[in-house]
Amino acid sequence: PSPPTTFRRMYERGDIPVTLQHDHRGQSLRWKVDLGKLDYQQYLPLFFDGLRETRHPYDFFSRAGVRDLLANGGDKIIPLIPQLILPLKSALNTRIPGVVCTVLKVIQELLAATPGAGEALVPYYRQLLPTLNLFQHKNVNCGDEIDYSQHRRENLGDLIQETLELLERHGGKDAYINIKYMVPTYQSC
Numbered sequence: 001p002s003p004p005t006t007f008r009r010m011y012e013r014g015d016i017p018v019t020l021q022h023d024h025r026g027q028s029l030r031w032k033v034d035l036g037k038l039d040y041q042q043y044l045p046l047f048f049d050g051l052r053e054t055r056h057p058y059d060f061f062s063r064a065g066v067r068d069l070l071a072n073g074g075d076k077i078i079p080l081i082p083q084l085i086l087p088l089k090s091a092l093n094t095r096i097p098g099v100v101c102t103v104l105k106v107i108q109e110l111l112a113a114t115p116g117a118g119e120a121l122v123p124y125y126r127q128l129l130p131t132l133n134l135f136q137h138k139n140v141n142c143g144d145e146i147d148y149s150q151h152r153r154e155n156l157g158d159l160i161q162e163t164l165e166l167l168e169r170h171g172g173k174d175a176y177i178n179i180k181y182m183v184p185t186y187q188s189c
Contacts, residue, residue, distance in 0.1 A: 007050030008058050016046070018061055029064040040076040041083075044069050048087035051103055052094055059102075066106055070113040077113065081120045084110075085127055092131040097156055100135060104163045111170045118170025122178055125167075129182035132160045136183060 010016050017032035031038075047069060050062025070077065091103045107128075110117050121128070135156050164186055168175045179186050 005049050005052050005058075007046055007062055008053060010046065011058060011061060016043075016061070018065060020057055020061070027060065029061065029068060031068070035068065035072040038069075040069065040073060040080060044073065044077070044080050045083040045087055048084050048106075049090070051087065051091040051106060052099060054096065054099065063102060063106075067109065070109050073113065077110070078116050078120055081117065082124075085124045089127045092128065095131065095134070097135075100131065101156060101159055104159045107163055108166055111166050118167060118175065119172045121167065122171045122175055125178045125182055129179065132164065133183045136160050136185060
């Protein structure tokens with residue numbers, strides 16, 4: 001098992017302002033503070049650190065927290081992108097397919113939530129893309145059976161291709177050449 005993340009240690013100490021709320025829809029995240037008043041410089045990298053977690057409830061809290069913070073962050077996110085690279089790289093380097101899928105979805109959410117995030121990520125492709133190169137062709141071949149991972153967006157090869165295309169689309173004029181350098185088999189969208 002991997003060592004506990006900073007996110008897990010702080011959650012166990014009670015330093016993260018979230019609780020688990022059960023309702024008729026299942027589980028949801030309840031914030032103890034208003035997201036507009038939250039210190040993004042402290043908490044956004046912390047929640048990104050938790051993306052490596054595979055145990056409940058830490059995995060749920062980190063993923064739901066990242067989603068909420070990205071949805072409400074606005075212009076607070078772009079200056080923090082350099083601080084998000086190390087947690088993203090650490091999560092990708094676990095090479096656990098479920099964690100890699102989660103990180104790819106978070107990168108996609110980051111690109112969608114914040115205009116300019118794609119261009120801000122380009123200088124960090126050398127840290128983020130090597131793991132994607134390893135898994136790029138890891139598609140499920142199930143013959144004529146139904147593959148439900150496509151519906152849940154857990155097919156790693158497809159998710160990597162989708163993410164690389166989004167990075168190229170949002171990364172500006174230098175994105176393609178940088179992606180191609182790190183993932184030589186990538187074909188432009």
